[in-house]
Amino acid sequence: MSVQVIWLAALFFGALAVVVMLLQLVIGQVRHDRNLKKLSKNRLYPQIVTEDQKKAGIDIGPLEQLLIRAGIRMSVTRVVVVAVLFFGSLIGVYVYRGPIEALVALVAVVLIGVTLWRVKFERLRRQIFEELPGIVDAVLRSLVAGRSLEQSLLVAFADASDVFQPLSFRLRGAVSQGRDYTRIFDDFAELYSIPPFTQIAIALRTSARFGSSVRPVLQEVSKAIRARQELRREFMAATSxxxxxxxxxxxxxxxxxxxxxxxxxxxxxxxxxxxxxxxxxxxxxxxxxxxxxxxxxxxxxxxxx
Missing domain, CATH: 1.10.287 (Helix Hairpins)
Structure with a gap:
């Protein structure tokens, strides 16, 4: 009986490996064809700019957005492989142990995954809140030194940690192409639930439209974030x-x-x-x-x- 179980398990995992390889080949071919069509279209019609390309915001899928919010970098192929392995293991538990064990395993894995995602997400948010006052101060120093607002933002976010890398990349592209870059801050604020970025975006739009100075608003944002951090530290100490x-x-x-x-x-x-x-x-x-x-x-x- 044990030999039959081992043989069936080996057959199952072998078939699972074949399915994973076939999925990798199919996904790779589809992505290659899509990139080839995109390059051909750009060469044939370089003057056409769609409305989606004019947007400076973050345009990503729901799964990729969920992973980015927790700082997880995974390709589509790797996500498919992980999903296939997970469901294959779940089917194996259902076949060899029963439905109750499979349900318990499913609930346990989901709870562990949600908890880990939440922990990583909150860690990134805390890091953003801790570094944002220093970034605002760097922007103010660059403005005092005579740089333009766009150059001050680029320099400040370029010197920040990796959590601001997507924002810095899209900001650099929007500034170099002359597009509206304030929407990037709105999308980043919505992605990580950071209200001060919305305030910064409003201040930048107001300054660009009416020509007002952006320094007082940035100074108040920096003071508000520091006061909030101080209150949070006191609250954490009181409720430990x-x-x-x-x-x-x-x-x-x-x-x-x-x-x-x-x-x-x-x-x-x-x-x-x-x-x-x-x-x-x-x-x-x-x-x-x-x-x-x-x-x-x-x-x-x-x-x-």
Whole structure:
């Protein structure tokens, strides 16, 4: 029996590898044909500029936008490979262990993925908030030194960290082509939920339209961000015990349940293969989710940018 299981597993993973390679070939060929058509169109009609090309904003798909918000750089081929491997593993768990184990594995992977994405996203937001006052000060110093507003923005964002690289790249392209670059700040503010970038975009549009000075607005934005950071540090210090207690309450129950299931084989069999055990698992899962949501609502303002 064990030999048959090993043979079936090898056959399954071999077929999965073939499917992944075929998908890579198909996606690569489609992308190559698309790029070739785009290059041919640009050579035949270089004078035609579509409305989409006039926009200086960030035009990306929903999946790529979701990955960029967390600072994850993955190609379409790699995303497809990861998705195929994930669903293949899930099917393997369903075939060899059963539907309950497959459902638990699916929920666990989704929760872990959402948590990791949220942690990386909040880390990027905090980094943006911490560096933005220094960038605004660099823009003000460049303006005092006699540079134009566009050159001041380019120099300030070029010296920033990698999290501002997409913004700096699109800003450089918009300035070099003479397009409106204020929309880039609006899109960046919407992408990472950074209200000060919207204020900067409004100040830049007002300055470009009416010729007013942009320095007072940038100075007020810098002061407001620094005051917000100071309040956040005080709030984090005052609520550290509450946040630690919330994390313990959220992690300890499922960790204890997993430990009991792994250490007690009879309890594991009764829990996974009986109707009473299924009822207990569903009840515990619902209560755990409700408790986590309740704790999250109580402390959702803690640690956010």
């Amino acid at each position: 015990e509450t946040r630690f207690t919330a994390v313990v309450f959220a992690i300890l129950p499922p960790a204890m349940g997993a430990y009991i299931v792994l250490m007690n084989e009879e309890f594991s069999v009764a829990l996974l293969h009986t109707s009473t055990g299924h009822t207990m698992m569903i009840t515990a899962g619902v209560l755990q989710v409700l408790g986590t949501l309740l704790i999250w609502n109580l402390i959702r303002g803690v640690g956010r940018g």
